[in-house]
Amino acid sequence: MVDFHTCTFCGEQMEPGTGKMYVRKDGTIFYFCCSKCQNNYRLGRVPRRVAWTKAGRKALGKE
Template sequence: MAKCVFCGREQDDYKGTFLMKNDGTINYYCSNKCQKNHLKLKRDRRKIKWTEAFYKARDKRITKERERVEKVRAKKAERSKDSDTGQKSAKKF
């Protein structure tokens, strides 16, 4: 079972091309589209929407953004709770 190094698609039967480098690593490309984007055009697979790496990077970015928003909301709720109880909050001038 070979997995394309650019798009991440797995294929049981051999229908693509293999590229063997001098250091012994083997790169498998499922199509000419993947091969050209990776070798000739030098594109980053995390920035191309139809690749598996793009969706993995996007999911990580979305979860980090959600965590950041939750922290900000928790801080705001804590500040409003402190002001409701009569404690003075520090003001910046």
């Protein structure tokens, strides 16, 4: 069974073997599909306020 992960920032499905996994000291695991998502997370941006993320599209009423 193949385990798909969801990007922590944008909400996209990632295929196994792609993306990055970031683990904090407290044990929280974050998955990022690309450097764009990782950099936006590092900058402290909230996914609901970024228009191209799934959470952002839902907040704007597009989906």
